[in-house]
Amino acid sequence: MEITLRALITLIHGMLFGAFFLMAIYGLVVELFRSAHVEQPSQLTTKGYSRERLYLICMVGLGWAAVLTGAYFIYPWYRAVPPAGVTDLALYPRFLLKSTAVTSGWHDLGMEWKEHIAWIAPIAMTMVAYILTKYRLSMREHPQVRTAVLVFALVAFAAAGVAGFFGAMLNKYAPINGGPTIHLRGKNQ
C-alpha cells in the first residue's frame, strides 16, 4: 500500500481542505437560514462565542488552504509541459486530457473554470466570517446585511462545489501522480 507524494498532497488539498471547507459552508448556511426564522435569538455564552469564532476562523483557513495548495502545489504539476519525445503523458495531466477529444472538455471547461471560480469562495467566506463576528450581537437589526451574507455564502458554496466536482473528475481522468513514493503499509518493492 503506497501513495506518491503528489497524490498525497492532492488528497490533502481536496479531501481535507476542500471537502471540509464545503461542509463548513454548508453548516453555516443552514445556521443562517435557521437563525433568520427564530422568534427569540439565541444568546451564546462567552465560551460559545469564542467557539463560534473558532469555527469561522477554521472555515476561512480551510478555504484559503484549499486554493493556495491548489494553485501553488498541484496546478504546477497539472500544467507541467512534457519534454520532447515523451509519449507517456501520465505525469502531464493537462496534456493527457487534451490529447483526446473525449477528455479535452475536462480541461477546457473543468480546469479552466475551477482554477478561477474557486477563489471566489474564500473571498466571500472571509467577508461572511468578518460580518458574523463583528455583528454577532446585532445581526437582527441589519436584515439587509444578513441577506448579503446569505447570498455570498450560497455563492461561495456553489463555487466551492464546482471546484470540488471538477477537481474530483479531473483527478479521475488524469490523476496527479509522481514524486517520491510513500509506503503506508506492506513491504517495499
Added chain:
Amino acid sequence: MSHLQPPREERTTAQGGEHLANGPAGAAILSAGAGCSVLGILAVLADASKPMARGLTFYLPTGPLSGVSSMAILFWLVTWFILARRWRTKAIAIAKVNAIAFLLLALGILLTFPPFADFLQGK
C-alpha cells in the same frame, strides 16, 4: 477610561444598548463583490492577451493564475481597507451597496465561466 471605549456608533446593542453602524458591513460586502469581479476581468484579459498573461505570471509554474488571483486579492483587500476607513462609523444605503455587490459578484462568476469568456473573445 473613556479613551478606551469605542466610538458611539461602534457600541453593540448588548454592550451599550446602541446601534452598530452598517458602514463596516457595507465596506466588507462591496469590496468582496469588487474583488470577485476583478478576478473575472483579469481571468478574461489573461486569456485574451499574451502580453497580459505574461505580465500576470508572477510565479512561472502556476502561470497567469498567480497574477490574476494575487491582483484580485490585493484589489479586494485595499478596497476593503479604504472603504472600511471611510465608512467606519457611517450609516450607509445598504440596499444600494448590496445591489452593486451582487452585480459585481455575478459579473465575476460569469467572467470565470469559460464558455462566456470564449464568447466575449469571439472564440
